[in-house]
Amino acid sequence: MKKIALVFFFIFHIIGFSQENSSVKLLRNKTTLTTNKDLKVGLVLSGGGAKGFAHIGVLNILEEIGVRVDYVGGTSAGAMIGALYASGYSAKQIDSINRSYDFNELIQDKIPRDQFTLYQKENSEKYALTLPIKNWKVGLPLALSKGQSILNELTKLTKHVHDINDFTKLPIPFYCVATDIETGEKVILEDGFLPLAIKASGAFPSLFEPVEINNRLLVDGGIVDNFPVDIMEAKGMDIIIGVDVQDNLGTRENLDSAPKIIMQIISFQMYTDAEKHKDITDIYMHPNISNYNILSFDKINGLIDEGERIATEEREYLRAIALQQIKKPVNVNNNIIANSTDNIYIENIEVTGHENYTKNYVLSKLNLKGKDSITYNEFNQCIKGLSATGNFKSIDYKFTALPNNKSIISFNLKENDISNSLSLGAHYDDLYKTGVLINFTSKHALTNNDIFSLDAIFGDNLRYNLDYIVDNGFYWQFGFKSRYTSFKRNFIINKTNNFSIFSINQQLKYSDFSNQLYLQSKFREKVSVKIGLEHKYIRVFTDNEITNSNDYFENRSYYDLFGEVMLDTYDSKYFTKKGLYFKADYKLYFTSSKFNKGEEFNPFSQLKAKLGYAYTFMDKITIQSISNMGLTIGDNTPVFNYFLGGNNENFINNFVPFYGYDIADMSNTAFIQSAATLRYEIIAKNYISFTGNIAGVNNNIFTEGSVFDDLKTGYAVGFGNKSIVGPIELKYAWSPDNNQNYWYFNIGFWF
DSSP: OHHHHHHHHHHHHHHHHHHHHHEEOOTTOSSOEETTSOOOEEEEEOOOGGGGHHHHHHHHHHHHHTOOOOEEEEETHHHHHHHHHHTTOOHHHHHHHHHTOOHHHHHHTOOOGGGSOHHHHHHTTTOSEEEEEETTEEOOOSOSBOOHHHHHHHHHHTGGGTTOOBGGGSSSOEEEEEEETTTOOEEEEOBSOHHHHHHHHTOOTTTBOOEEETTEEEEETHHHHSSOHHHHHTTTOSEEEEEOOOOOOOOTTTOOSHHHHHHHHHHHHHHHTHHHHHHHOSEEEOOOOTTOOTTOGGGHHHHHHHHHHHHHTTHHHHHHHHHTSOOOOOOOOGGGSOOTTOEEEEEEEEEESOSSSOHHHHHHHHTOOSSEEEEHHHHHHHHHHHHTTSOEEEEEEEEEEEGGGEEEEEEEEEEOSOOEEEEEEEEEETTTEEEEEEEEEEESSSSTTEEEEEEEEEESSOEEEEEEEEOOTTSOEEEEEEEEEEEEEEEOOOTTOOOTTOOTTEEEEEEEEEEEEEEEEEETTTEEEEEEEEEEEEEEEEEETTTTEEEEEEEEEEEEEEEEEEEEOOSOSSSOOSEEEEEEEEEEEEEEOOSSTTOOOOOEEEEEEEEEEEEEETTTEEEEEEEEEEEEESOOOGGGSEEEOBOOSSOOTTEEOBTTSOTTSEEESEEEEEEEEEEEEEETTEEEEEEEEEEEEOTTTTTSSOTTTTOEEEEEEEEEEEETTEEEEEEEEEETTTTEEEEEEEESOOO
């Protein structure tokens, strides 16, 4: 019996030795694979936000060992990494691409003010909260971000495969998973436009808006299948490698915020299927990512290292797989990475999906024309310009290559189905006192390309602003503006104030009702030229307690023709850090109603100009200068004098701020003024500042060369905070000329 046992042991030992050298038996696989078969490898990458960077580390090791990947599938972050790999990028290239982005900025879809339309620069920066109105019911925004910036980058990165609609025809076949938000069904995306499919797979609810594909509204695939291994099982792959960057469910101690609770709820389904999906894989990798979360975008090095570490642990099996694969020549194409400075030669531009906005409007906001050449960086700015309008929930585009390195750019737009909105704001300052703003805005209300906006301001002084404009893109635009402004103020006369209607210790009530009809032409949403007709009704009076009536100093209508030129490249309206601002307007007052019987009106004109410049160095210190001038030609009525003093940023007519003097302390028919501010950002969004200003207020200042006669100076130091409700500022101002000092305080956006 011992001899028989020894024989059997020897035979089995020989068979085992032969098997070890002729096949690979993976511990997690039920079958033995022979060497005479070329192993097909499917790679599945799970979702996990920033934790998906670990996938790059796994790819690094797969390439180093020489494993040929024949199919790639993924969800969310895994879909993004997997799609780039499937479209021809190497692991090293994907690593480099991801390191080049600030993902926090990409996710937030931040659009610089430079890309806003001139209308938005003038009118939109005064609201603390904007809510959509659908079916005349006020709702909440769908998400924090549209995901347009991410789509832009994915579109650029996959430009070389835009002509491939079947994902199995990519350099490596690919699929990804999304969730139908209406039915809760799992949607497998294997064809269509690759960047849009990736975006849909990663459209995390509340963070990104849903994506519409084939008339289905899709969100993050992780809701139904965050680790889509079962799909790969049906693809005929011999080996399935799964990389799972899912975390375990959180404990009650860790569920301390709304986003974490939402993520926990979404994760229930993920972990229900987790064990089943593990069993399907031949090699299952779960990096140790417990110290990371879905927003750990600043920890890319550690996450990639974890991916490399877990893949290295499987080196024995990976090497055995590689030995059983037919090697294909590695062709790393460094030219597929589209650099920001690379040129795009545009032969033609196609636009579809626009109904309420004309093609001319779209192209003007893109600032694109056919037969043109721009860089990718410039092209991205063009997309941001169209996105900044807020009129489109999705801007999809693809490049079709033509001979001679030219391209056709095809845009497929999806307009916002919500065209009405409600906006709110609140403000306090020393002149208008407390104000609460309620705005109603409606787009394409009467015709294509139009915007109607009404601000109603309630508080110590009732006011309103109404704007209506038909934006015809490259062509002349038509607009109408109506504004009512009122305030009450005790004005005190001193020797520098020659506006005789302001009496000592009297509360003056000032109101202005203005209406404008105008035509406007714009250049790249930075420069505008405007001409028009204006009606202005001004009332200035005090209450006479003795007669129980009003003593009017001004109570009549004026009519003028006006022209205006404006340039605005400021990066921010408040606490500006860089940019140039210029505005000049000329008004010819040609008639008015009569204030006194028998009074004759003498036409007069006024020219005003404002020039501002800001520059920041060392990222913290800003120098900003602002200069103003005003000139009257002819004999104007006193209400149109130029009035200097105070800290208000929302003056009307010819009131101009000047530190060290109270509102309207200085007045005349002409002036020149300049101010310089040194501002330091002590911590993020908190500033300390010092301002000095100087002015000459004299009716002969331009005619007799008396610019430097009797100059006035003033200074201010202050603290400011850039809050979500607008600027909060406290300033102390003084002037050596009058021995006066003032405290200025304001909170909220100016309106």
